[in-house]
Structures are given as C-alpha cells and as structure tokens.
Amino acid sequence: MxxxxxxxxxxxxxxxxxxxxEAMKMISIVKLRKTKNLLIRIKNYLCYMESIFFDLFLKKNEKEIEENKFFLEKGKMKLFIIFTSDRGLCGSFNSLIFEKINYIFHKKKHEKYIFFSVGKKGFDFLCKKKKYDIYHKNWIGNSSSNLQIQSFVSELIFDFLKEKFSSIYLIYNHLKKSLSQEIVIEKFLPIDSTNLNFQKKIPEISYILEPSRKRILNFLIPKFLNAKLLKIFWESITAEHTARMISMxxxxxxxxxxxxxxxxxxxxxxxxxxxxxxxxxxxxxxxxx
Structure with a gap:
C-alpha cells in the first residue's frame, strides 16, 4: 500500500x-469555430469556380481542354504534399498520414516521387527518414497567411509547367460528419475535369469573352488551384482542431x-x-x- x-x-x-x-480543449473548440467559418466560405467560393469551369469551358470546348498544359501529364517525377500539424497532442492525426506515406513508398518503389510538408510534424518526419526526398528545405506552417499559400501555389504551377513534376497529389485528413477522420489522396495537378464537384450550378449565361477563351482559362486556372489548396489547407486545420479537442x-x-x-x-x-x-x-x- x-x-x-x-x-x-x-x-x-x-x-x-x-x-x-480542459483549457486545451476549450482553446481547440474556439479555434475550431473560426476555421469552420473560413472553410465554409472557401468551399462556397470553390464551388462557384467549378461551376464557371463547367458552364464556360468543359461543356463546349473538350478539345481546348485536352490541349491545355494544366490538363496534361508529362514527366516522371510525382510530388506528394502532406498536411500535418505544427504541434502534437492531436491523437492519430499525424500518425495516419505517416502510415500512408510509408505505404506509398513501399508499394511503388520503382516510381520517382518527392515529398513536401505543410506542418512541422510532417517536415520532422521526412527529415528523420532520410530515404524520402524533400521538395524544399523549408516547410509551410499552419499559421501561414493566404498570401504565403498563394505564392507557394504559383511556385508549384511554375514547376509543373516546366515539367519538373508529372503530377502533384495532396494527402490530408478529411473530417467526416461523425467527427471521425479518413486519409484522402487527391490529385491537384494535372486537373482532372471528370472529378470536379458541381454542388451549385450557376444559371447558364451567354458569356461575352474578352480577349479570348484560352487566355481567360489560363487566368482562371491558377485562381482555381489556389482556392482548392486553401480549401484543403483549412480542412486539414479543422480536422486537426477536432482531433485535438477529442483527444483532450x-x-x-x-x-x-x-x-x-x-x-x-x-x-x-x-x-x-x-x-x-x-x-x-x-x-x-x-x-x-
């Protein structure tokens, strides 16, 4: 005794x-409310962007879409961008991502790929495992601003168009309605027009395009990709705060x-x-x- x-x-x-x-739980609840509001706004914006693509380009100009560089896969190197947290105490949020990376690495040994981490935990994991090639020596934190994300997307687009990568994939935690999480691997580039979600279709309008359809498409695609990455960025942060709230x-x-x-x-x-x-x-x- x-x-x-x-x-x-x-x-x-x-x-x-x-x-x-209890204090950490309450902090996570407050942060979760803020990130949920941001996520809803970005989702609505992205939904309208997809509707414009569908109504303006994809329905009538299949040949133009097929010839566009953003829709073509060239090269051999694949880039995987993983979304992790900057801090711990969030349950299996990060470990599930790491398991998925190990699975990809062992399953596709003969393919060429490189990794990049959004979040310090993922960057530390990639540095410890010297077998993984890293896209940059730095990482993007979860407290990064929208401008930093936008500049990162511009860099990704530039490298993709220079054919440094054949394709870019995003690996992140998707939050279900039951507060459970699942790991999603989503293709970022090249754009797959068949996988665009059209939840809200805008009314069909006879657009007057100036200067040309091709230049407008090349202008809108970076905006669309930036909105898509921002959506997944905030979705990952929302899942992180939910996981930390539950674990606390x-x-x-x-x-x-x-x-x-x-x-x-x-x-x-x-x-x-x-x-x-x-x-x-x-x-x-x-x-x-």
Missing part, C-alpha cells in the same frame, strides 16, 4: 493535469477516473492508519490494566 502523503501529492498533480487538458476530452475523462481511484485509495489508507492508531491506544490501555 502507498503512503497517504504520496497519494495526496499524486491527486494534486492529477488536478493540474485536468485543468490543463478523452484525456480529461481518463484523468478524472485516475483521480477517483486515487481518492478511493487515499481514503482506504487513511482509514487503515486511523484503525492502527486506535488499536495501538487500546493495546496500551490493556497493558496498563
């Missing part, structure tokens, strides 16, 4: 753990269970000590008689 003083010290330490996990909630519940057990043990030890003292007093009185 443990010393009551030691048990009391452990109870106090568990109380401080509960305060910490579970940690708080486990800490409460440990605290209850410690209080029970403390009461037992205290009762045992009191019983021993009473027995000593009684035995002393008996010896005096």
């Amino acid at each position: 443990s010393n009551p003083k030691e048990i009391k010290r452990r109870i106090l330490s568990i109380e401080s753990v509960i305060k910490t996990t 909630h579970k940690a708080t519940e486990n800490a409460h269970d440990i605290q209850r057990n410690l209080i029970l043990n403390y009461n037992k030890e205290r009762q045992t000590t009191i019983t021993k003292e009473i027995l000593e007093i009684i035995s002393g009185l008996e010896s005096l008689k």
Whole structure:
C-alpha cells in the first residue's frame, strides 16, 4: 500500500493535469469555430469556380481542354504534399498520414516521387527518414497567411509547367460528419475535369469573352488551384482542431477516473492508519490494566 502523503501529492498533480487538458480543449473548440467559418466560405467560393469551369469551358470546348498544359501529364517525377500539424497532442492525426506515406513508398518503389510538408510534424518526419526526398528545405506552417499559400501555389504551377513534376497529389485528413477522420489522396495537378464537384450550378449565361477563351482559362486556372489548396489547407486545420479537442476530452475523462481511484485509495489508507492508531491506544490501555 502507498503512503497517504504520496497519494495526496499524486491527486494534486492529477488536478493540474485536468485543468490543463480542459483549457486545451476549450482553446481547440474556439479555434475550431473560426476555421469552420473560413472553410465554409472557401468551399462556397470553390464551388462557384467549378461551376464557371463547367458552364464556360468543359461543356463546349473538350478539345481546348485536352490541349491545355494544366490538363496534361508529362514527366516522371510525382510530388506528394502532406498536411500535418505544427504541434502534437492531436491523437492519430499525424500518425495516419505517416502510415500512408510509408505505404506509398513501399508499394511503388520503382516510381520517382518527392515529398513536401505543410506542418512541422510532417517536415520532422521526412527529415528523420532520410530515404524520402524533400521538395524544399523549408516547410509551410499552419499559421501561414493566404498570401504565403498563394505564392507557394504559383511556385508549384511554375514547376509543373516546366515539367519538373508529372503530377502533384495532396494527402490530408478529411473530417467526416461523425467527427471521425479518413486519409484522402487527391490529385491537384494535372486537373482532372471528370472529378470536379458541381454542388451549385450557376444559371447558364451567354458569356461575352474578352480577349479570348484560352487566355481567360489560363487566368482562371491558377485562381482555381489556389482556392482548392486553401480549401484543403483549412480542412486539414479543422480536422486537426477536432482531433485535438477529442483527444483532450478523452484525456480529461481518463484523468478524472485516475483521480477517483486515487481518492478511493487515499481514503482506504487513511482509514487503515486511523484503525492502527486506535488499536495501538487500546493495546496500551490493556497493558496498563
């Protein structure tokens, strides 16, 4: 049996753990609300962009689409962009991404590919595993601004058009309605016109295009790709805050269970000590008689 003083010290330490996990849970809830609002706006914007593509280009100009560089796959090198967190304490959010990377690496050994991380945890993982080639020596943090994301997308587009990559894939955590997560591998470039989502179709309009359809398409595609990457960026952050909120909630519940057990043990030890003292007093009185 443990010393009551030691048990009391452990109870106090568990109380401080509960305060910490509850505070982190509340912070994650506040951040989650903000990121959800941003994600809804970006999703609506991207939905209208896809509708414009469908209505303006994809329905009537299949040949023009097929000849466009953004829709063609050239080269051999594949780039995988992984979306991880900057910090830990978010359950299996990062480990599931790492498992998917290992699976890709072992399954497709003969193919050429390179990795880039959005998030410090993914960058540290890629640096530790020297077998993975990294696209840049730096990484993009989850606190990056939209302008930083936009400049990164411009760099990706430039390298893709220079045929440094045959294709670019995004690996991220997708949040389901049941608050569970699944790893999604989504093709970023070349654009697959068959996989565009058309949730809200804008009314069909007879557009007057100036200066030309081709130049407008080349102007809109970078905007579309920037919106798509931003959507996945904020979706990953939303999934991260959800995972951290759930893990902190579970940690708080486990800490409460440990605290209850410690209080029970403390009461037992205290009762045992009191019983021993009473027995000593009684035995002393008996010896005096």
